[in-house]
Amino acid sequence: MIKVAAAIIHNEEGQILIARRRQGKSQAGLWEFPGGKIEQDESIAECLQRELQEEMGITILPYESFGMNEHNYGEIKIQLIAWKARYQGGVIDLVDHDEHRWVLPAELDQFMFAPADLPFVERLVMESKPD
């Protein structure tokens, strides 16, 4: 099982950062919450800070767990661990993605996400709706 961390990064307008995996990557063409594989002896927050710097050139502050989802992609099984994070700074410069968007939580279900992300997407959309 591969452990992967994903950041649900929000800005001051309440928008969330999503990115589309570029051609040549697994799950190419699908949207995701940026992050990556957790290295040995690395905390989830450390992993997310490193990945966002490497993959996008931005700094973030992970502050709270959002949940975990296991998904079997056939050839690999992943454990996707999501944390909420605050955007701190930096200009987005894509390395592993070919597109990015800042979207309101209610708009997330308009994008085709990697299957492992769907429980997180559903929850974020649901939480955005008024009671």
Ligand SMILES: Nc1nc2c([nH]c(=O)n2[C@H]2C[C@H](O)[C@@H](COP(=O)(O)OP(=O)(O)OP(=O)(O)O)O2)c(=O)[nH]1
């Ligand atoms: N970072 C990230 N990865 C996700 C998400 N959802 C999801 O299924 N994944 C999968 C795609 C990959 O199989 C794996 C994470 O790999 P990665 O983003 O570190 O990619 P990588 O460059 O190390 O490797 P690769 O996918 O190109 O083989 O988890 C998500 O929201 N964020």
